[in-house]
Amino acid sequence: MSRTPAKAPAATYWNPILETMPLERLREVQFRKFRRIVTWAYENSRFHRAHYEAAGFEPGDLRSLADAALVPKVDKGHMRGIQRKDPFPYGDMLCVPLERVTEFRQTSGTTGQAVYQADTWQDWEWWAESWSYLLYAQGYRDTDRVFLPFGYNIFVAFWAAHYAAEKMGCEVVPGGVLDTEARILKMQELQTTAMMATPTYVLGMAETAHSMGIDPTRDLAVRRITCAGEPGASIPATKHRIEEAWGAKVYDHCGATEIGAWGFECEDQSGGIHVNEALFLAQVEDLETGELIEEPGRRGKMIITALDRIGMPCVRFDSKDVVEWGEEPCSCGRTFRLFKGGVVGRSDDITKVKGVLLAPSAIEEVVRSFAQLGDEYEVEVTKRGDLDVISLKVEPAPGVDLTGPAQDDVLRGLKDQLRLKTNLGYKVEVVEAGSLPRYAVKAQRFKDLRKVNG
Secondary structure, X not given: OOOXXXXXXXXXXXXXXXXXXXXXXXXXXXXXXXXXXXXXXXXXOHHHHHHHHHOOOOHHHOOOHHHHHHOOOEOHXXXXXXXXXXXXXXXXXXXXXXXXXXXXXXXXXXXXXXXXXXXXXXXXXXXXXXXXXXXXXXXXXXXXXXXEOOXXXXXXXXXXXXXXXHHOOOEEEEOOOOOHHHHHHHHHHHOOOEEEEOHHHHHHHHHHHHHOXXXXXXXXXXXXXXXXXXXXXXXXXHHHHHHHHHOOEEEEEEEEOOOEEEEEOOOOOOOEEEEOOOOEEEEXXXXXXXXXXXXXXXXXXXXXXXXXXXXXXOOOEEEEEEEOEOOOOOOOOOOOOEEEOOOOEEOOOOEEEOOEEEOHHHHHHHHHOOOOEEEEEEEEEEEEOOEEEEEEEEEEOOOOOOOHHHHHHXXXXXXXXXXXHHOOOOEEEEOOOOXXXXXXXXXXXXXXXXXXXX
């Protein structure tokens, strides 16, 4: 039987009423908001009305939260298909006049053509509010001096985090146009206490700092890091590496340009990501049958609705994120449910190799668990005749001599662990330290070249 979460002091929560609301009442709030945003989209967007009518659905069909599955899903393909049409450049998914649009953002484009996103000022306030929930849950307070080392551009990245930190009273230091060395020096000069970036870039910054003779654990004051953009901060071995490199607590966050900042790890770090169920409705759908999964222990893809976003509503969006519900409520006292282990991959990233389903995050967990190996690695899947071949390149950790018997031992252990965790064999090569690509935003370490070469 699931235990009741312990109540924590109100100071622990950004919004104690909603974050600790009894589940039955929270579901009522979600349903009321869901019906409202579906009706808004139907009445104000030509795209949504046509999409719903084609499926034989109208808002009056919603009588309970269980009926949410009647609403047809939307994915990136729909959003790309309407771009550059009237009203330019967003197409007829837009629910407000163009003059109400105050923010343009677009996706990073790492999974295909970039998607444009329009937000009203009301939406942007909502973005900041959703980030405030997560930053407060991770211990950010008005005493923090927060460094943001991302390029301030058309990709949403940590834009809303900037405004949320200001809203909470933090001092924000934007490091946009500075290069990595200049960012590290500025963090040292100002003794910034917190930072937000991708796991890849955080590890890269530590590597650069050491090359400058700066030890982040000793010479910098960062004690809290929020990661996003990649699954690394929810992968125990990667989280451990970052925490060791910085002497700081590392927290994960999940969000997307089209959705918003929907998930966060709290200070209790109970092995999962909270869904902000005050502002979002998340559902988990079986990857093969499409059945909605309510029970823990079964993985599926997340279908999500932003309950308060009005400019370009995100209603039943197929995120492709692979998740599973956690079994127990978090000890922090929030009634928001957890996704166990956070986002464990993407349904369009999980690929079949030699008849086995492979998630790239499983490889990362194994590689990062070997202290003798550096932070970077690269995986290529190729075809030789009818056979799939997985090639893995790794680097030695700084100061580690991986030659002779030492290399043989590491390679043997690495191959054994990879086979144990993924049920697959790998061709592993140790390459020169620093020779693999470095990434500033979203890393592309896994490359499936079978279709390219085939």
